Amino acid sequence: MKYTLLWKPILKLVLRELFIAILLLLGVSLLIFSILHFAPGDPLHIFINIQTQNPEDIAAIKRELGLDRGIAVQYLSWLNNLIRGNFGNSFRTGKPVFSELIKVGMNTLILTIGSLIVTLLIAVPIAVVSSLRRRPFLSWGLTLFAYILSALPVFWLGYIAIYIFTKKFNLFPFLSAGAASGSKINWIYFLLPIIVLGIGNGSISEIIRHMRTQLERVLSEDYIKAAKAKGASIWRHSFKEGILIPVTTMIAAKIPFMLGGAVVVEQVFNWPGMGRLAWQASLDRDYPVIMGITIFAAVVVHLGRLSQTIVYAFVNPQASEKGESA
Template sequence: MDILWFLTRRVLQALAVILIVTVVVFCLLHALPGGPARGILGPQATAQQIAAFNHEQGLDRSLPVQYVYYLGTLLQGDLGTSYALNEGVAQLIGQRLPKTLVLTVLSALVGLLLAIPLGMWQAVRRNKPVDYVVTGLSFVAYSTPVYFLGLVLVLVFTQVLRWFPSQAPQGDSLAQVFADPAALVLPVVSGAASMIAVFSRYMRSATLENLAEDYVRTARAGGSRRGAILRRHVFRNSLTPVVAMLGYYVPVLFGGALVVEQLFNYPGMGLLFWSAAQSSDYPVLLGCVLVISVATVVGTLLADVVQRVIDPRVKAGRA
């Protein structure tokens, strides 16, 4: 019963957050100078053409009326129609979202597969020169902007070494994306770099905490080898908080995907968002932000649930 109330409360909070995000983004987009008419029709458009476009799209109504109309269509499952592409926003996102998910999931998998053993390795060699070196590199990787890291990777691996193509896989289907795995390497590495830096630090801290626990000293006193203790006990207990934190990293992954897709011309939702921003295509921008907001809220909700299951001491009524 307690977990049911916890889930109900968190779902209601999630819906409230999504509603607030739509209000804020809707108002910010409509506050931008120029408006979509100028971006769609071009700088040579006359005042009459702009007025006709605004009337056709309902942009000459008051902002509250526009938002209520948008929310009504949204509740019916209609995300609107792209001004620039003249296609349904839901259809455009449905075509691009799977590719973005492929990029983010691969980045997350690579990040975790490297960060978890790296963090444990650092914890075992705590305060040794190699620990300081890896810690310094982690701070550098975390503080380096994604676009700068991507540019460096392009320069080194496509221009100097010529190991990988500079452009990500193209095509409308996932089969075409996976048809050129070499072209996925640099985008995935660009997206995974900061995750490796962050989660290796989490894993290092969690491992150090578990190494100081009584059960580790008891196992050592019983004659168990350090490798066996790390594999059978420390690894599992250190991994649970790291997995719980993964849900909070969802917005970072999606935000990084936006930059990575534009940099490598990857035909995902991030590139769609970037193109829509250039032409002030409000329906596409709102649709992309809504999808990212839902993914972020769901990821946070899952992280809260995992923490609740892992540690029952977490209160069901916490924010």
């Protein structure tokens, strides 16, 4: 009954977040579009040698790609197509951008979500143990170990992992995700990049600090002390504010960093994901692909923020009724 009364304030929060998302998408897309067109380089080098090609041929290709129009006209045309669900075609391959994003986007989502799970599996237990302070030496040792892991550069960790587990002991195959013949080999291949990004994204120490601070605050509350005195489980009373809210907040905050780290990991492991596609598109000045990746990344980031808002509204109904968010 309590949760059925929350749909109105939650709907209000969701609508507000969607409105903010639309404004952010417009702002980000306009900024990236302008940077691409003012940056040095030209996508025409994909098709022709500009120095030796006939000027008439160059002008014809520009007209075909729509590059002969002003930047404002090009942006409005791209935006109009986007609203209709058309991301355009890649300059390099000629294929629809949306189909290319779907093909590689799932690989990047697997990498990002899997690495988030690995990060939480390491950070949450350490934060819980250190907040209890029952074994200070164990807590200190685990925290120090986590801080050392967080300091390791992800590309360095990736190359070390490839050398040890792929070349030295041959435990993991170094293949493209779609090239493995069996599903078992595919999943084994997925595992190493996920673990490397989960450890080397630099978020473990920050999540531990944030969760430990929140848990120590919650465990010092009077209602927790009263529950403990009555013999009740302190975790049942402290789970929402001490674990659920901090974890959700950190996940939403770390999604952009995970996507950024995925670009590096995909290059190191030859992972056929969106990071490698973005790298190749930036080299080719493939404007439609870069813009499609920009929109995809912005949507994923804001979905994380939206999930954080919804969880916080359920955990803290009073704040949601006032229109607050985490």
